[in-house]
Amino acid sequence: MSTKNVTAPREPLIKPDGIQQQLSSLTHESVQWLRFHWLQILIAFAVGAAIVLALHAARRLGARLCRRDKSGTGWLTIVGRAISRTNTFFMVMLAAKLVVGYAGAPEQVSKTVNFLWIVASVFQFATWAREVILGAIEHRTQSEHYAGEALLSAMGLIRLLVTFALFAIAFVVVLDNLGVNVTGLVAGLGVGGIAIGLAAQGIFADLFAALAIIFDRPFRRGDSVTYDTASGTVENIGLKSTRIRGIDGEERIISNKNLLDKEILNNTLRNHRRARFAIGVAYETPQESLESLPALLKEIVEGEKLTFVRAGFTGFGASTLDFEVQFDSDGPDYASFYNGRTRVGMAILRRFNEQGINLPFPIQTNYTAAPDGKLVMPYPAETPALGATAGSSTEPARQA
Structure with missing residues (x-):
């Protein structure tokens, strides 16, 4: 007698009937909320609309601040650029959050608005932080004493690293606020970051050393510096190395990390x-x-x-x-x-x-001695010529 294993069909994770039921329930609760709380909703909507308009005005103000700063890298531009990056979705969700909180929205409506508000706010703050950080770096690198081709070309890499780091943190924060267990994800990101850091630790060390030179400013291009036993004039501050023109005309190239590990004397800043x-x-x-x-x-x-x-x-x-x-x-x-x-x-x-103050120079005098070590006295009345007598001579010798 043979038996056959019959596998029951697997039920889908998302059922169309369940989605339709949830949408129907959400719609019904929303309609009931509008019927019984229309006055609170209107007041909250008016306040939310005013907030959206104010944020739009602030965004236009940020754009004007950017145009007002002629340098293009000043703090007015940095603040204006950050404000102008305010997203419309963030403005709308801010207004919706106020409406839901004031008008006592039903649970499903409140959960939906809270979810969207978390997503909008977290990523908006990440955008603001990115603009401020990158603006501060550009503000330093645009100085005529720190602008170098290698360093300016590194801004692309710096922008990529800052953007990836901030939005990765924002993504993890969003998942954590939604109740997702992010322990494994954080561990994976940590292991990956350690692996990348170990593989490129030399590059990152010099990159961060270049940023330290820009922000701390121990020297700048054109300064005369002394490190170890070498001296010269700084010609270029690059992504990985700094080029120094030596006092004998040679070009000295030293990595940024090794340079900062040494004691640096900035001769240009001497008083x-x-x-x-x-x-x-x-x-x-x-x-x-x-x-x-x-x-x-x-x-x-x-x-x-x-x-x-x-x-x-x-x-x-x-x-x-x-x-x-x-x-x-x-x-x-x-x-x-x-x-x-x-x-x-x-x-x-x-x-x-x-x-008449005498500055004497050192004098060396050789004396003739007998085999037993006693000096032979007196000396001859006439000093023989140099080399004529091997036994006795008086020879002054100047020392440099």
Whole structure:
């Protein structure tokens, strides 16, 4: 005896009869609501219409703000662009939400309006946020000191990333408010984001470093900077790297992330440059001259129209009494600083020669010794020629 398995037909998830019944119930409840609450509905509708008209006027105002800003990237344009992106569907649902809340709509009508209001409001706020964020980035990148071809071309990628992130969050928020379990979806998005981030972490690190340079502004194009042991002038701030023209004419290319990880000296923002001279005078210099030396150095610096900082005695050297003078050249210009330092140096030499202050140079003297290490004395009356006697010579040697 054979048996056959007969599979019962699967019932459809959405039945046409069920849809028709729900529509019929919604229509009936709406008609009853209109019959018994027509006055409240009219009042709420009038208020809602006024709100819609006010939002339309605000949208036109936003468009006028954009036209008023001549730069095209100012904050008036950013605010105006965000306001002008207000959607008509959002305006209508805002008015409907007020009508439903004031006039006591039936449950099915209220649920329908709440659903549409959540969708409209969440995506409208995402649109506003996108316009403000992108406008702020464009406002920074449009500066003449930060505008670069690579960075401006990156705006397309930045716009895509910001739009995707904001609307993905908006989509998840809508589903969560509708009662959908979004735990799995959030986990999936998180895993996907981690995978993409690991695959392109170098690119994203340099991209965010470029944005940090734009917003924090540690330097700008045309600034003279020093990092590590290198110096140069910033020529271009790009998406992945910054190009710096070295002081010897070479072009240095360093990734934005590595550059920000270093200590950067912005020489263009200096309010002064400081010079120091170490001066050694002979031990036989008179005491009065030694005591007046700091005042003399101050007089020399101020005579060259530079800012005197300090001057004084620093120590007892092997063959000199050591002094130091410090002075500043106002402003960041290196050429002015260099020329001022030269003038002060020449003036010190001139004044010291006039007053007979000796600046001795180091001298090296070789002595002749016996095999037991004792010095051989006395020296010959006449010093032999250099190289004539291997055993004894006296040879002054200047050190650079």
